[in-house]
Amino acid sequence: MSDLAAVRVSITVKVDPDTAFAVFTEEIDQWYRQGLGSPTTLRFEPGVGGRLLEVGPDNGPEEERARVTVWEPGQRLVFVDWRDTEVDIRFEAAAEGATRVVLEHRGLDRVPPDVAVNLAKYGWRRLTQWFERHMEERR
Amino acid sequence: MIINAIVDHLDTTLVALADPTRRRVVELLGSDALRASVIAEQAGMTPAAMSRHLRVLRNAGLVEVDTPGDDARVRVYRLRPDRIVQLRAWLDQVQAFWSEQLGAFAEHAERRERKSR
Numbered sequence: 001m002s003d004l005a006a007v008r009v010s011i012t013v014k015v016d017p018d019t020a021f022a023v024f025t026e027e028i029d030q031w032y033r034q035g036l037g038s039p040t041t042l043r044f045e046p047g048v049g050g051r052l053l054e055v056g057p058d059n060g061p062e063e064e065r066a067r068v069t070v071w072e073p074g075q076r077l078v079f080v081d082w083r084d085t086e087v088d089i090r091f092e093a094a095a096e097g098a099t100r101v102v103l104e105h106r107g108l109d110r111v112p113p114d115v116a117v118n119l120a121k122y123g124w125r126r127l128t129q130w131f132e133r134h135m136e137e138r139r
Numbered sequence: 140m141i142i143n144a145i146v147d148h149l150d151t152t153l154v155a156l157a158d159p160t161r162r163r164v165v166e167l168l169g170s171d172a173l174r175a176s177v178i179a180e181q182a183g184m185t186p187a188a189m190s191r192h193l194r195v196l197r198n199a200g201l202v203e204v205d206t207p208g209d210d211a212r213v214r215v216y217r218l219r220p221d222r223i224v225q226l227r228a229w230l231d232q233v234q235a236f237w238s239e240q241l242g243a244f245a246e247h248a249e250r251r252e253r254k255s256r
Contacts, residue, residue: 007234013245015252023248031247033240101244103237108230 006106013099017091018074020099024089025077028052047071052079155199160184161192165218168202172217 013020023031025044032042039057044050045068052066066087070078077089085107094100156162163182167173173181179189193216196202203219 007230007237009234009237009241011241011245013248015248019252020248023251024244027247027251031240031244033243101241103241105233105237108233 006104006108008102008104010100010102012094013101014097015099016097017093017099020091020101021074021077024091024101044068155195155201158192158195160189161196164189164192164196164216165201168216168218172205172207172215174213174215178216 015023025046028044029042034040034042040054040060042065043053043055045053048068048071050068050071051064052068054063054065056062064082066079066081068077068079069086070076070088075091077091078086080086085105088104088106090102092100092102156165160182164178167178167181175189175193176186178193179186182189184192193202196216197204200219202216204214205217206214
């Protein structure tokens with residue numbers, strides 16, 4: 001049943017697993033899409049127990065977004081976010097020096113009801129946008 | 140069991156949401172329960188045309204009607220607090236979110252690799 005509350009997404013990237021892991025963690029602020037014009041930056045503290053921090057402008061207030069539970073450079077990264085959901089990312093060597101990145105977000109049913117209500121409202125908006133895009137792409 | 144329910148729901152859900160007016164209604168009800176007349180007005184439709192759409196949404200289990208006060212004539216529509224539909228919607232949202240993020244990650248990593256050569 002736990003799989004029911006999980007999503008899995010994968011992508012193949014044309015860099016080796018060590019590079020993929022390094023870019024994913026060290027350069028998260030350069031690729032992660034925050035809201036447009038977001039003034040904050042993202043940063044991983046390396047190693048188990050390290051935090052994923054959202055840092056305000058000019059090294060302003062830091063906010064913990066998640067905590068690292070598995071840190072295996074070139075292989076695997078797991079972190080648990082403030083809602084107690086878990087993101088597990090595996091970096092698997094693929095053909096021709098590429099890497100298959102498999103991301104699984106688990107425990108989405110563990111979110112407290114009051115948080116889930118808000119997320120569900122927000123989710124509806126995202127769903128309708130997603131659906132619209134999907135229909136356009138199919139045309 | 141739950142998976143079957145989701146699949147069954149998903150079909151009717153997607154059909155109901157295939158219409159832009161009905162997607163607009165779901166968005167409107169995402170922030171609050173509303174009377175049919177208000178929904179019609181905000182969507183720029185006649186109440187008669189809107190009532191057809193509301194019926195489709197009700198049949199799909201996406202919205203329900205409630206009489207919140209003493210006056211039984213005051214009826215509001217609200218999104219149904221259906222755990223399965225919400226969960227499905229949410230999972231889709233999370234999946235779309237991560238697809239976008241991983242796409243951005245791959246683009247960045249490959250662009251960087253080309254530069255360093």
